[in-house]
Amino acid sequence: MSVPRGAVHAKWIVGRVIGTKMQKTAKVRVTRLVLDPYLLKFFNKRKTYFAHDPLQQCVVGDIVLLKALPERRSKHVKHELAEIVFKVGNVIDPITGKPCAGTRFLENLSDSENLTEADTTYLSEKLQELKVCSSDK
Amino acid sequence: MPMKGRFPIRRTLQYLSQGDVIFKSSVKVMTVNYNTAGELSEGARKFVFFNIPQIQYKNPWVQIMLFRNMTPSPFLRFYLDSGEQVLVDVEDKTNKEITEHVKKILGKSKETLEKEERERKKLSHPATFGPKKYHLRECMCEIEGQVPCPAFVPLPKEMRGKYKAAMKNEA
Numbered sequence: 001m002s003v004p005r006g007a008v009h010a011k012w013i014v015g016r017v018i019g020t021k022m023q024k025t026a027k028v029r030v031t032r033l034v035l036d037p038y039l040l041k042f043f044n045k046r047k048t049y050f051a052h053d054p055l056q057q058c059v060v061g062d063i064v065l066l067k068a069l070p071e072r073r074s075k076h077v078k079h080e081l082a083e084i085v086f087k088v089g090n091v092i093d094p095i096t097g098k099p100c101a102g103t104r105f106l107e108n109l110s111d112s113e114n115l116t117e118a119d120t121t122y123l124s125e126k127l128q129e130l131k132v133c134s135s136d137k
Numbered sequence: 138m139p140m141k142g143r144f145p146i147r148r149t150l151q152y153l154s155q156g157d158v159i160f161k162s163s164v165k166v167m168t169v170n171y172n173t174a175g176e177l178s179e180g181a182r183k184f185v186f187f188n189i190p191q192i193q194y195k196n197p198w199v200q201i202m203l204f205r206n207m208t209p210s211p212f213l214r215f216y217l218d219s220g221e222q223v224l225v226d227v228e229d230k231t232n233k234e235i236t237e238h239v240k241k242i243l244g245k246s247k248e249t250l251e252k253e254e255r256e257r258k259k260l261s262h263p264a265t266f267g268p269k270k271y272h273l274r275e276c277m278c279e280i281e282g283q284v285p286c287p288a289f290v291p292l293p294k295e296m297r298g299k300y301k302a303a304m305k306n307e308a
Contacts, residue, residue, distance in 0.1 A: 040148040093208040
């Protein structure tokens, strides 16, 4: 049998980064659904993997896709970072391609092009008031 | 004494084995992003509630991850062995439609399943006897019309080795 990739059973895994304290290595927690034999219900079972991250671009909390290395890099590191699926704080919705947070899109929060005349005059008045206050002090 | 939970039928082996989505061997990871509120995500929520246990039962080596309330639109994403990613938009679909779609794009076809079934049948010969793990029947006495098991019904005198040996000695 050919073993071109994988000294390890898991070729591709998706997990969440839990630690980046090691140099060029990310600690990734992977959850799989495992059937409890008595309850017949699926529960998440965690396992931590170490992944090689040469550019140190992972932050704790990223969702990350790991690829198995052809041979082990060190005693524990058998995977490398293939792609950051969701960056924490900067999630991009793959269907629309726009940044989002939770269930809202973030892109058109401050659309200064769509402000009406009344809005701009109101805002400039408020700014004037602020200027007056600061000069008083 | 009814089972505990909201739809406890999901936790029966019969329901789990009724799942008909069996993934091709190239599918490694399945990711489901859905929202816990909103009409558009209703089908995705039902899919996660009812169909994911069936899929995981039939595909124990596929990693399934669920993400809640990360993006406004619900979707499924499959990561294949070749590095390819398949994105399936699930907004405004019922859970039945989602399973049908997934089965069509990434499920093993009926012919492949039948072929595998035949291959497995070829390995074991149905006419042999032995332990239940490897054979259908353990002893000839289990079959109707054959001599019943002497543990339950004593053999007639003529078939017993003791009688046969005595007759031979006499002659």
